[in-house]
Amino acid sequence: MTPPTPVPLLEVHDLHTHFQTRRGTVKAVDGVSLTLHQGEIVALLGESGCGKSVTSLSIMGLITQGQGTRQSGRVLFEGQELLGLDETALQRLRGHQLSMIFQEPLSSLNPVMTVGQQIAEVLVDHGLMTPAAARDKTIELLREVGLSDAAQRFDAYPHELSGGMCQRIMIAMAIACDPKLLIADEPTTALDVTIQKQILQLLSGLRERRRTSVLLITHDLGVVAENADRVLVMYAGKVIEQATVQQLFEAPAHPYTQGLIDSTPNLDLQGGLLASIPGHVPDLARLPAGCAFAPRCSHAQSRCHVQMPDLSGHVDQRKVRCWIPLTLPVKA
C-alpha cells in the first residue's frame, strides 16, 4: 500500500440519500462517511439493497434532488463540494476528474456508435483534443486496456465484442481524461472468473501507473481481499464496519461481516454445511428499530433491538457499528 497523502482526494461526510415512496421513506444511504486518498483502492462491500450503488451514484451527482429525493451531507472532491453543484460544473468534472464504470458494460454502451467514437467523444467533449488527435489517443487507450488489434477495434460496435472486451472499452472511456477517481460499480459481476481476474489486474495496473484512486463497489469478498487496501462494509444503508483488508479478514468485528466471510464457499473448505446468516436483508422502507442487523444476529441482546449503535473506533481505519463487537477496534 502506498502511504496516503495528507489531503484526501474524496471525503464524504454524513451522506444521506432518501427516497419518498408510497411505502414510506427509503433510507438508501443513511449517514455514510468515507475518505479516499490518492492512489488508494477502497472497497464498498455489501449485498443487494445495502445502499452501496446509491452511495456511488450520489458521489457522482447522478441522483437528482427533488421530487421525493432528499440528499444531505457533504461530498468533497479535492476540497470542492460536489453535492448541489450545478449540472454544467458537474458535467465538467464527470468523465474528466472522476468517472465511473458499471456492472453491465453492454447496456452502458451506445449500440449504434462504434466503440472508438464513444471513447473519442469523451476527449473531444471535454475540449482536450481535436477529433483527429482523439482517434490516435483512443487507439492508444484501447491498447492500454489490453485489447488486441486496437486499430481495428476502433470501428467495432459493442455487439461485436464479448462482455469482457466491452468492460475494457468502458474502462478505456473512463480513463480517457486521466481521472483522479474511478468509481467501479460491480465491474466484474457479469463476467467469468477468468475475465474478472484480467479486468481487476487492469484496474490495479491503472493505480500503479497513473495513481488513479478506485472506489470499488462489490458484493464479492474475494474481490475485496485480492484488490482493495481498505474496505467499508455496508448493511441497510449504513457503514457497519471499516477496516484495512488485512484486519477485516483476520479479525472481523461485526457479526454480519463474520457471517459473510463464513458463508462464502472457499476452496480450503471441505464439503459439509456452510455457515449461513438466517433471514434476509431488511426492506429499507421498513427498517427494524435498533440495529438493522439485530433480527438476523445470533449475538443480539435486548439493547440491540432498541438502539442503533454508532460507528465507533479510535482510528479512522478501524471502526465498527455494534454494541457487542467480536473484536474490539483498538488503536493500531
Place this chain on the structure above:
Amino acid sequence: MNNATLLDVRGLSKHYPVQASGWLKPPQVLKAVDEISFHLDEGETLGLVGESGSGKSTTGRLILRLIEPTAGQVLYRGQSLFDLSPQDFKPFRKDLQMIFQDPAGSLNPAYSVHDLIAEPLRVHNLVSTERERRERVAELMTQVGLDPQMSGRFAHEFSGGQKQRIGIARALAVQAKLIIADEPVSALDVSIQSQILNLMQELKQRLGLAYLFIAHDLAVVKHMSQRVAVMYLGRIVELTTSQNLYRQPAHPYTKMLLAAIPHASAQPRIQSKVTQVQGEIPSPIDRPKGCAFHTRCPYAVTRCHEEDPALKEIAVQHVAACHLI
C-alpha cells in the same frame, strides 16, 4: 454411497448450423456440445464447470430433452431417453427435474405460490383431492423452508432466495430423483447463497437426490460435488473427484480457472505455476485447430496446435485431455 449408475451420458452432441456471413460461403457449424460422456451415480452430485459458452447449460438441457440432441445417448437407469416418444417420456420427466439460475424468470408471475407448486402435482396426477393437494403443497413449502401461510402470495412478493426455494419445491413436488441445477445460486447474495446450498445438501441427504450441479463458481462446485467435470468449448477436458481436482488439477485450463478465483482471506494464496490468467474463450464456430485451449495455454507446444488430445486416464478416477500430461 450407492454405486448404481443413475444417468449415463454417451457421446452427447449438439451442433447448430450457422449461416455464414458471405452468401457464397458454406454454412458453418457451431458445436455447442461435442461428444461428451459421463455418468452420474444414485445420490451423487456431479459438478459441471466452465466459462460462459463452454456448453454446460446446453448439456443440462439436452439431458432433459428440452432441446433435441444431434448425436449421442442418455441412459437413465438403463433406459435410453432419446428413444422414447413424448408420451413415454413423461414419467421420466417426473424423475428428472431442473432448477434455474434466475428464479424470478422461471416462475409464472400470474400464479400464486400454491398454484406454482401444485402445477407439477396436477400435471402428473399425483394428488386426487383438493385437500390432499393443499396438504402436499404445505408439506413441500415446509420442506424448503417457506411458511405455508404464504401460499396465497405471488412470486414477486418474495426475495430472490425465497423464489429459488419455490423453484426447488416445484422440483421436489414430483419426487425427482435427479435435479439438474443450472447456476442455482449465482443470482443470489452471499448470505442467501449459503442458505440455498445448505438446503440442497439437506434435501439430498434426506431424499437421496442426485444433482448435476452446473456452475461457473469453482468454490461453490467444490463444496457441493463428489466429482467434477470441467468443460471447455463443448468438451470435457478433465473429470475427477472433487478432491483430486482441487489438490492435483491436471489440465492447464482447470489450473487457470482455479488461479482466477479470488481468495477471500487475509493470507495470500500459495499460487500454482499457472497464475497467468489470459485470453478469452474462442467462438465455438471457429474452434481452434488441435487442442482448443492452446490459444490461452501457457504450456502449449507445437503438437497442441495440430493434434486434438483425447481424454485419457491419468490416475484412478481421473481423466484429462492434454498432450502434456
